[in-house]
Amino acid sequence: MPQDATAPTVLERPVQAGSTQLSGVEIGDLSGSLGFVLRICQLLAFDRFYRSGEPLPISAGEYSTLWTIGMNPGIRQGQLGTALFIKPAHMTKLIRRMEDQGFVQRVVPEDDRRAVCLSLTPVGEALIQRFRDTFFGRRAAEAEGLSPKELEEFLRLLRKYAGVTTRA
Amino acid sequence: MPQDATAPTVLERPVQAGSTQLSGVEIGDLSGSLGFVLRICQLLAFDRFYRSGEPLPISAGEYSTLWTIGMNPGIRQGQLGTALFIKPAHMTKLIRRMEDQGFVQRVVPEDDRRAVCLSLTPVGEALIQRFRDTFFGRRAAEAEGLSPKELEEFLRLLRKYAGVTTRA
DNA sequence: TATTGTTATACTCTATAACTATA
DNA sequence: TATAGTTATAGAGTATAACAATA
Structure with a gap:
């Protein structure tokens, strides 16, 4: 249980030299x-x-997942999870949720019947197109506080750190 | 239910020009x-x-929270939550967990009896000191893939974006 | 035997809202 | 009336391990 006392609040405390806040x-x-x-x-x-901006009907994480499936039709569930850092147990639930809403189709490939391949349904495809501008149009708001040049460099370093590769 | 089909795996797909992976x-x-x-x-x-490195007895988020309390003795719970993006409902549980383990002391200040002021106990202080090198010594591992110069710039931009201020 | 994905359990964290006690 | 924090509930995400089916 909390005790009674007089304690100074942080705002009253003087800022020291070399202070990082x-x-x-x-x-x-x-x-x-x-x-x-x-x-x-x-x-x-x-x-x-x-x-x-406009609210999305699904979360940003869900949109990213659907988007990535759309970019990689037939991708294996495990491979998607590895790239997006989604754990297998959670991936199962997430994909089921997307399947229940009719956005994703699961297919077991002939050549490896342990695997599950994912692709967007027409409804899923329509969804990501419908909210494409909404989703990607928030860069300005996201970048608040950085100059265009800094944002460029920030994204370059973030991509490099994340291991994003680009093929010219 | 998944249907059967032959679907190419992503690895078999050729890398297109302009591809970002x-x-x-x-x-x-x-x-x-x-x-x-x-x-x-x-x-x-x-x-x-x-x-x-050496495993920590608490999570990185818990260590950061204790560290911040140590840097700001008497800080209000709400102010701590605002800075670290921890929501009030969760903060209550987190602080109780830290209190139960004897790391944190909660004090209700005389001047505003709605508030709760936080500080480390000697045990909490000992804990952060004991694992200080362990916690902060992982920068090399964390920075993998970036040159020292890039890391410097990366941290500068991250701090600027996050709104971290430094007083010379 | 190893791999792909599923199920189950428990816990952390988020979101929301109703609640209390103070101010 | 507004503010600081608590409680309650539901859901998302993580961690772990056991499991089935397949390779």
Whole structure:
């Protein structure tokens, strides 16, 4: 149980030289932790994403998953999960959800009957096209605080770190 | 139910010019979505973090929370949650967990009896010091794939995007 | 034996809203 | 009336392990 006491609030505390803050809160060496800063950036980007523009009927994660299936018709469930960091147990549930809504078709290939291949249904395809501009049009809102040049470089480094490859 | 069919696997598909891939999977315009790429980077960083070095007795998120309380003794629960993007309902449970383990002390200040001020107990303080090197020493593993110079710039942009301020 | 995916359990975190006690 | 935090409920996502079917 909490005890009673007089404690100063953070806002009243003077800012020290060399101080590193996030929303007025001291974080010290945490600002040098890639994992920590990436997490904060990701939550901020999601926040901005969901606040801007027309609402989507599915989550950003679901849209990304459908989009990726659309780009890779016949992709195996496991391969999709590996690329998008979705664990097998969760993938089963997610795909079932997409299947129940009629967005995704599951097919067991002849050559390996253990596997499941995924593709979009016409309804699923229509869905991603219908909300394509909505989904991808939020870059401006997401990029808030960075200059166009910085955004460019930011995306380049993020892609490099993520291991995204581009073929010219 | 899945139907039978012959479907090519993604690996067999030829790589098109202009193709943008993640783990051999085509992602197209998703590589330009800040939210998507940040999410992938964050999951990758966490993966590398957890795979490297001595195991921590608490999660990375819990360590960050305790660390921040240590840097801001007497911080209000709500202020901590705002900075770290932890929602009030979850914060209550998280802090109770930390309190139950003897790491955190909750104090209701005299001047506003609705609030709760947080600080580390000696046990909590000892814990963050004990695992300080373990936690912060994983930068090398986390930074895999980036040159020291790129890492520097990457962190600078991440901090700027996150709104981390530094006082010289 | 190893691999692909499923099921089951438990826990963390998010979303939402109703609630309390203070201010 | 508004604010700080709590409680409750539902769902998403993670972690783990056991399991079935197939290779």
